[in-house]
Amino acid sequence: xxxxxxxxxxxxxxxxxxxxxxxxxxxxxxxxxxxxxxxxxxxxxxxxxxxxxxxxxxxxxxxxxxxxxxxxxxxxxxxxxxxxxxxxxxxxxxxxxxxxxxxxxxxxxxxxxxxxxxxxxxxxxxxxxxxxxxxxxxxxxxxxxxxxxxxxxxxxxxxxxxxxxxxxxxxxxxxxxxxxxxxxxxxxxxxxxxxxxxxxxxxxxxxxxxxxxxxxxxxxxxxxxxxxxxxxxxxxxxxxxxxxxxxxxxxxxxxxxxxxxxxxxxxxxxxxxxxxxxxxxxxxxxxxxxxxxxxx
Amino acid sequence: xxxxxxxxxxxxxxxxxxxxxxxxxxxxxxxxxxxxxxxxxxxxxxxxxxxxxxxxxxxxxxxxxxxxxxxxxxxxxxxxxxxxxxxxxxxxxxxxxxxxxxxxxxxxxxxxxxxxxxxxxxxxxxxxxxxxxxxxxxxxxxxxxxxxxxxxxxxxxxxxxxxxxxxxxxxxxxxxxxxxxxxxxxxxxxxxxxxxxxxxxxxxxxxxxxxxxxxxxxxxxxxxxxxxxxxxxxxxxxxxxxxxxxxxxxxxxxxxxxxxxxxxxxxxxxxxxxxxxxxxxxxxxxxxxxxxxxxxxxxxxxxxxxxxxxxxxxxxxxxxxxxxxxxxxxxxxxxxxxxxxxxxxxxxxxxxxxxxxxxxxxxxxxxxxxxxxxxxx
Numbered sequence: 159x160x161x162x163x164x165x166x167x168x169x170x171x172x173x174x175x176x177x178x179x180x181x182x183x184x185x186x187x188x189x190x191x192x193x194x195x196x197x198x199x200x201x202x203x204x205x206x207x208x209x210x211x212x213x214x215x216x217x218x219x220x221x222x223x224x225x226x227x228x229x230x231x232x233x234x235x236x237x238x239x240x241x242x243x244x245x246x247x248x249x250x251x252x253x254x255x256x257x258x259x260x261x262x263x264x265x266x267x268x269x270x271x272x273x274x275x276x277x278x279x280x281x282x283x284x285x286x287x288x289x290x291x292x293x294x295x296x297x298x299x300x301x302x303x304x305x306x307x308x309x310x311x312x313x314x315x316x317x318x319x320x321x322x323x324x325x326x327x328x329x330x331x332x333x334x335x336x337x338x339x340x341x342x343x344x345x346x347x348x349x350x351x352x353x354x355x356x357x358x359x360x361x362x363x364x365x366x367x368x369x370x371x372x373x374x375x376x377x378x379x380x381x382x383x384x385x386x387x388x389x390x391x392x393x394x395x396x397x398x399x400x401x402x403x404x405x406x407x408x409x410x411x412x413x414x415x416x417x418x419x420x421x422x423x424x425x426x427x428x429x430x431x432x433x434x435x436x437x438x439x440x441x442x443x444x445x446x447x448x449x450x451x452x453x454x
Numbered sequence: 455x456x457x458x459x460x461x462x463x464x465x466x467x468x469x470x471x472x473x474x475x476x477x478x479x480x481x482x483x484x485x486x487x488x489x490x491x492x493x494x495x496x497x498x499x500x501x502x503x504x505x506x507x508x509x510x511x512x513x514x515x516x517x518x519x520x521x522x523x524x525x526x527x528x529x530x531x532x533x534x535x536x537x538x539x540x541x542x543x544x545x546x547x548x549x550x551x552x553x554x555x556x557x558x559x560x561x562x563x564x565x566x567x568x569x570x571x572x573x574x575x576x577x578x579x580x581x582x583x584x585x586x587x588x589x590x591x592x593x594x595x596x597x598x599x600x601x602x603x604x605x606x607x608x609x610x611x612x613x614x615x616x617x618x619x620x621x622x623x624x625x626x627x628x629x630x631x632x633x634x635x636x637x638x639x640x641x642x643x644x645x646x647x648x649x650x651x652x653x654x655x656x657x658x659x660x661x662x663x664x665x666x667x668x669x670x671x672x673x674x675x676x677x678x679x680x681x682x683x684x685x686x687x688x689x690x691x692x693x694x695x696x697x698x699x700x701x702x703x704x705x706x707x708x709x710x711x712x713x714x715x716x717x718x719x720x721x722x723x724x725x726x727x728x729x730x731x732x733x734x735x736x737x738x739x740x741x742x743x744x745x746x747x748x749x750x751x752x753x754x755x756x757x758x759x760x761x762x763x764x765x766x767x768x769x770x771x772x773x774x775x776x777x778x779x780x781x782x783x784x785x786x787x788x789x790x791x792x793x794x795x796x797x798x799x800x801x802x803x804x805x806x807x808x809x810x811x812x813x814x815x816x817x818x819x820x821x822x823x824x825x826x827x828x829x830x831x
Contacts, residue, residue, distance in 0.1 A: 160495040183501060184508040187490050198514065228617040232630065240633030247641045264637070297617060338747035345482055348490075349511035392776065 162186060166215075175204070175211040176355075176363045184350035185212065194308055194329035196293075196344060199352035201334055202396020209289035209330035216328070219286040223274040225296035231303060236315060237271045265317040275307055278327045285325035294333040298340065305343050355397055357384050367401050370408040374453070378415045379404050381449045386427070389445075391436065395427040402426050417446060461491060464528075469510070471523050477516045483509070502528065515743040602822055603681040618649040625650035657752050658682065658692045659781075661740065663759035665698040665731035671789045675758055678822075683708045693748050697736035703744070733763040733802050734770035741776045755781045758816065760790050761803030770802055774809035784809065787816035 159179065166189075167182035177185075185208065188195035197205045213220035223234055243264040250260045272280065278288040293301065307313065311323035331347060333339055355363065357380050364376040371379070379400060387394045403426040412419050421442060428434050437445070465487055469479045490509035494501045503524055506512075512520045620631065631647035660682060662675050679694055694704040737757075749755060755777055763770075778784050786806065790796050791813060798807055807813065815821045 159498055159501055160493075163494070163501070179500070180504045180507070183494065183504040187493060187505060187508055190493050191486070191489055193486075195508075196511075230617065237630070238634070240630060240637070243637055244633060244641055247637060251640070299617075335746040336750055341478065344511050345480060347511070348486070348508045349513070350508055351512075351514045351517070390772065392779065 173211045188348045194347040196331045196347035197350045198333045202398035203352045205332040213287040221278045222289045224291050229296045236276045239269045279323040285327050288327040288329045290331045293331045294337040368404040371404050385445045391433045393430045399427040475519045621650045660756045661695045664696045667762045701736040701739040731763045737773035738769045741773045749780045756785045758787045761800045763802040767805035771805045774806045778809040783811040786810045786813045791815035
């Protein structure tokens with residue numbers, strides 16, 4: 159392994175993110191090649207967290223753009239502050255300024271509301287980390303627009319001219335795959351698919367994120383989650399759920415998994431009624447028996 | 455020890471083999487791959503594997519094929535003191551089941567053929583294909599069908615978009631644009647700008663059964679699929695799959711512009727046309743590999759099948775539940791349902807029934823015509 163990748167992996171670990179080599183390699187390449195990193199994977203496997211860790215590692219600002227259906231340029235890029243412009247306009251008229259003067263006045267940076275994309279491009283202090291979260295929720299039109307921004311890192315505002323990036327930001331895009339990301343955008347990025355963690359990795363994550371949980375409890379929880387994911391669930395729980403659950407169990411002062419506590423707290427990890435029912439009738443005991451046998 | 459130029463050729467061959475198996479890898483991806491390889495330790499095979507997965511943008515559903523080909527083709531060692539591992543005579547490692555795409559294992563002789571560029575590897579072996587004759591296809595049929603399908607799609611297009619677009623006349627007031635306009639008039643509001651939600655185009659996913667029992671309806675089915683592609687011109691608004699014993703994504707192969715070429719391509723792409731059926735397994739594959747990306751709350755899923763399958767019905771019910779859970783609606787067009795005496799009692803059909811919004815007859819144009827009024831949302 160290239161030493162820089164190992165260093166990055168360790169640094170991420172110190173920031174509380176247990177990364178496997180695939181994650182460290184992809185992030186290293188994205189950083190070196192200065193390309194956006196597109197991360198896909200099931201909900202709760204730690205996609206968004208990567209951007210946060212990267213920002214902490216680089217000691218820079220994290221700028222986040224949460225995508226949703228109907229997201230448009232005025233929420234993502236920039237907007238003029240019309241109300242302020244209007245007031246200034248009235249004042250300028252009273253002052254007897256000419257048309258050109260007024261125009262120059264109200265279409266200046268002062269009256270520009272910077273939205274996340276523009277802020278990421280114009281940040282002066284150094285390159286920020288730009289997190290474009292759940293890009294699959296935005297629509298095709300927005301994706302095409304984003305492609306343009308990510309290609310040139312410049313934005314043209316008709317009234318102001320073209321703004322070029324001070325520093326090219328580090329870009330992380332995440333997707334839950336509710337919609338296929340267009341090929342053009344995908345090609346622009348490097349790609350990382352995060353799987354559910356292995357038992358060993360999940361236990362290490364638990365030990366790091368929930369220090370209150372004993373080694374035994376962490377191991378039991380890890381095995382329980384692995385057993386759950388082997389079953390046919392409509393929503394397999396992610397690491398985020400594992401951590402929530404471990405914290406809940408710690409608050410309840412559980413030393414190990416017993417039937418009652420698990421049944422009461424199952425809502426932390428299973429968030430689908432069909433799945434809850436599936437695990438109700440005797441199945442929970444089977445899973446717990448598997449766990450007990452494995453832990454010994 | 456191998457040098458840089460070997461690396462370039464090696465990567466090109468590897469990318470070529472991926473393309474042959476239907477994994478989309480472009481030249482720019484290859485360039486990215488090469489750049490990535492200069493940044494990592496090429497002597498570490500696992501690191502090369504990880505770097506290539508990131509740089510070639512290998513999706514999860516293609517991961518199985520990627521791993522398989524990587525194991526087969528990436529055998530030379532770079533910049534390591536060990537002598538290169540000889541390529542032939544090494545057993546093909548067993549692939550993990552999860553993440554493996556439907557398809558079969560490549561044999562060693564196929565690897566050699568794959569490396570001799572221009573040869574096919576795996577996916578669509580002509581040898582096992584039974585060519586289907588499409589002579590019966592007529593132009594008049596297709597025009598009538600197209601007209602019908604466009605009306606059908608209009609019926610399906612009823613959902614207002616979340617995004618608001620500027621409109622003239624009626625609609626809610628758009629304050630931002632009104633202010634903007636007022637500024638142009640020295641701060642006077644002469645008129646209000648308005649915006650409204652446009653009606654969204656539907657997305658369609660069509661899954662066709664091409665097994666032997668569907669044979670009499672093949673022509674109808676093809677006409678339907680072609681008309682659909684022609685009407686929904688945009689690449690992303692319709693997706694077409696065929697299944698019998700395996701599931702095949704036909705979308706890239708259906709080109710309405712070249713009907714003759716399309717038919718030729720289709721018969722090449724679908725292995726075992728007119729063979730047996732494994733509905734449950736195929737729909738299960740659809741759920742595993744495509745459901746998340748292709749089906750959402752705007753998508754209507756249309757399954758064209760007679761539901762005649764003697765296999766286990768449990769996977770079918772599971773797959774149908776998953777599909778219905780995500781799709782806006784699920785229509786099942788069954789050619790047999792055209793017969794008045796038909797009852798959906800075939801085991802597979804009965805298992806799927808609870809998860810279907812509508813079971814409709816479809817054996818000719820008239821039957822499709824009759825289902826139009828039923829599709830109003």
